[in-house]
Amino acid sequence: HEEMSIPSLIDIFSHMILTCESITHEKEDSWYLTGDTLEEALQKKAFNQYTPTDLLKTIPYFDCMETIWANKNKSLSIKYTGSGQIYSLDFTIRDIHLPNKIAIIETLNYYISNYKIVCMQIDINGYWYNDKNVFPDRRPVGWMLYLNKKITQQQVPMAAQLIHIDNDKNKGTLIISTDHVFDGSNKDDIKKANEIEIQLTALGLLPLIREIYS
Numbered sequence: 001h002e003e004m005s006i007p008s009l010i011d012i013f014s015h016m017i018l019t020c021e022s023i024t025h026e027k028e029d030s031w032y033l034t035g036d037t038l039e040e041a042l043q044k045k046a047f048n049q050y051t052p053t054d055l056l057k058t059i060p061y062f063d064c065m066e067t068i069w070a071n072k073n074k075s076l077s078i079k080y081t082g083s084g085q086i087y088s089l090d091f092t093i094r095d096i097h098l099p100n101k102i103a104i105i106e107t108l109n110y111y112i113s114n115y116k117i118v119c120m121q122i123d124i125n126g127y128w129y130n131d132k133n134v135f136p137d138r139r140p141v142g143w144m145l146y147l148n149k150k151i152t153q154q155q156v157p158m159a160a161q162l163i164h165i166d167n168d169k170n171k172g173t174l175i176i177s178t179d180h181v182f183d184g185s186n187k188d189d190i191k192k193a194n195e196i197e198i199q200l201t202a203l204g205l206l207p208l209i210r211e212i213y214s
Contacts, residue, residue, distance in 0.1 A: 004087055006059060009078060010052045012089065013068055015110065016076045017050055020093060022103035028070035041069075086118060099124070099181055104144070105163075108174060112146060116169050119212050120146040127184025127193065134197045138206050141175060141193045143182030147205065148172035155203055158195045 013031075021027050030048060033055070035041035046056045046068045059066075069075040073094040080087055089111075108120060122144040127133065133140035139147075146165070151173040153162055163174040177193045184190065200206035 004078070004080070006057070009059075009066060010056060012078060013047070013056075013066075013076060014050055014052070015107075016089070016091065017047060019103070019107045020070075020074055020076070020091070022107070023100050024074075024093060025100070028074070031068045031070050031076075034067050034069065101181060105174075105176075108144065108146060112165050112170050112172075112174070113167055114169065117146060117172075118148065119207070120144075120174075122182075123184060124182050125184035125186075127182070127190065130184065132184055132190045132193075134194050135201060135206070137208055137210070138197070138201065139209060139212070141177055141196045141200070141206075142184065143178065143189075143193075144174060144176050146172060146174045147207070149205055151175065151200075151205060155205070156196050156199050158192060158199070 017028070017031060027049065031046050032041050033044040033046045035044055044055060045053050047053065065077060065079040067075055067077040075090075075092045077090040077092075078087055079090065104122060108122075111117060111120065119139055121128075121139060121142055123129070123140065123142040127142045128140040133142070139145060148170055149172055150164070151162060153159070156162070156175065159175050159177060160179045161176040163176070165172050165174060175196065177196055178189055182189050182193070197206060
């Protein structure tokens with residue numbers, strides 16, 4: 001929930017690239033903007049590793065959505081939700097053998113410390129995409145879910161870990177459903193996330209998606 005500009009867009013994308021590298025242990029030489037064809041997109045280089053190109057620096061405007069990608073398995077998007085100054089940041093990273101849990105938590109802490117966050121979630125192996133969550137109109141818990149609300153272990157004892165956030169930008173809780181790397185296709189992990197979603201909803205703590213962006 002921040003005012004967006006080209007410098008801030010570049011800064012966020014730069015950090016997203018570093019995040020991808022730390023999670024996947026892979027470094028990409030180039031990142032590109034999108035195009036109508038692959039050939040067109042390959043002419044629109046946005047980053048040489050972490051360095052933004054002149055094309056990205058001189059982009060005419062940031063209006064609705066910008067996406068950069070490195071290969072078929074990695075894309076990073078910033079999308080305007082159409083409500084106030086709320087933007088959605090999406091990481092899509094496929095075919096990771098074992099995501100780096102520490103790197104993921106450090107990244108979430110970075111964003112929570114530097115930007116006003118409405119909601120943040122980590123979804124692995126299609127938990128939300130494949131409708132494994134309980135409530136289609138509410139945010140899924142998946143592996144990790146940050147809400148700008150104080151949530152206690154007594155309220156969700158089935159959660160593996162709660163990290164409380166209290167800084168100048170945000171005051172809330174990062175809920176981690178499992179100690180191990182969550183698998184959105186594993187029945188035990190699905191059950192654990194479902195239980196947390198049901199308990200949070202019963203307590204009035206799991207927001208409707210439309211409420212988040214209203």
